[in-house]
Amino acid sequence: MIDGHYDLFIPFYSATYSSRFLTERYEIKQITKAKSKSYQVCSSFMYHLQHGQLYFKQASTSPIELKPILLFYGYVQLIKACILSTDPNYPENTQVLAHGVTTRKRKKATYRFLEDEVKIQKNGLFSSFLDKMFHVKHQEGEKYQMLTLFQHLGDMHHLFQTLHRESISLKGKIKDHQKQIIFSSKILDLYHMTPNRFEQFLESLNHTYKGVSVVEDKNELIITLPNKPNKLDSFPFSFDRNNHVYLLKERQNIRMYSLPEMATHFLLLYNLSMICRYEAEWWGDLIHTFDGTDFPFISHYLNIAQLKIPHLVHAYLQQE
Structure with a gap:
């Protein structure tokens, strides 16, 4: 075979x-x-x-x-x-x-x-x-x-949650031909940011996100990217094999790494x-x-x- x-x-x-x-x-x-x-x-x-x-x-x-x-x-x-x-x-x-x-x-x-x-x-x-x-x-x-x-690595996040009994990330949904990513608006509280500050944060991390739009709607944070994310270099988002998207809860862990x-x-x-x-x-x-x-x-x-x-x-x- x-x-x-x-x-x-x-x-x-x-x-x-x-x-x-x-x-x-x-x-x-x-x-x-x-x-x-x-x-x-x-x-x-x-x-x-x-x-x-x-x-x-x-x-x-x-x-x-x-x-x-x-x-x-x-x-x-x-x-x-x-x-x-x-x-x-x-x-x-x-x-x-x-x-x-x-x-x-x-x-x-x-x-x-x-x-x-x-x-x-x-x-x-x-x-x-x-x-x-x-x-x-x-x-x-x-x-x-x-x-x-x-x-x-997004594929490892479920194991972190199972072994440590606590999630290290928030799991998002991809919509609109993969240009939109939706997370819980909880991420703003975790990062101590407004939607506008979160836009600036994303642009500072990855130049391909220049022009990103972030809108808070009830309990959701709708992130509209200029183009669908390149999963080869999607930082700070990480994707698993099943196309689920993750964002780390700890902002300092994102700042420390960008490979x-x-x-x-x-x-x-x-x-x-x-x-x-x-x-x-x-x-x-x-x-x-x-x-x-x-x-x-x-x-x-x-x-x-x-x-x-x-x-x-x-x-x-x-x-x-």
């Missing part, structure tokens, strides 16, 4: 289609010699996609002990294909081939995954794909906690793959003793990543 997500990329396994696709992307970016460059990178582009999907397919039948390694390296391959769709000269040098992220090498006896951090390095794949795919530049040395990363979802998955899978490879004792204890709340978060996340990442990559490649 072929994995359903494998079908997403089948058109790209035609050199004719992929070359035409790359040519069109390069022409949009006004890259010189777009057609000849698309021919040069076409094979590499297709193999990155194919290898990425093979890793994901293998992960779907592998035990949890191995899943993080397979998913991370599969994701790296898919990201490289995405970069090639926007930059035919990648990789320009060997510096961009490193992961671009680091983590604490030795875990303490009291180690908890949710409290762990990853640190961004100056060069490498992480900074490279943020810049080339999302035009986001990050400074060397920024740190991100695993708990923060999980909080910014697109594809970057969030990279950081989480990087750290999990490192633990899987180099912290065998802790990883084994986690899986077999069910201590604390780390295991439910990690297990649920790996299932989400396996299902959702191919769709995010496909959405990136197919965006206009």
Whole structure:
């Protein structure tokens, strides 16, 4: 049985289609010699996609002990294909081939995954794909906690509520061809804002929301966006696989974080793959003793990543 997500990329396994696709992307970016460059990178582009999907397919039948390694390296391959769709000269040098992220090498006896951090390095794949795919530049040395990363994935919010018996977000509804998002007006009280101040807040967080309209109607807050939100970079809104939309209750948690979802998955899978490879004792204890709340978060996340990442990559490649 072929994995359903494998079908997403089948058109790209035609050199004719992929070359035409790359040519069109390069022409949009006004890259010189777009057609000849698309021919040069076409094979590499297709193999990155194919290898990425093979890793994901293998992960779907592998035990949890191995899943993080397979998913991370599969994701790296898919990201490289995405970069090639926007930059035919990648990789320009060997510096961009490193992961671009680091983590604490030795875990303490009291180690908890949710409290762990990853640190961004100056060069490498992480900074490279943020810049080339999302035009986001990050400074060397920024740190991100695993708990923060999980909080910014809509697919994890139900688990937070179940385990902590308290919701970390408000759930909204999408209307009017996805241009309108409706939340409870409670969000204004939580953020200590008027509708007008909330408009300014959204515009300050995401330039694509410039011209947003926020109207309070009884118990509802109706947010009308200039365009339907790009779910690849919908900050501060987060979407789950079922197209439900969420907004964190804590305003300070939003101010602290603004990475697109594809970057969030990279950081989480990087750290999990490192633990899987180099912290065998802790990883084994986690899986077999069910201590604390780390295991439910990690297990649920790996299932989400396996299902959702191919769709995010496909959405990136197919965006206009």
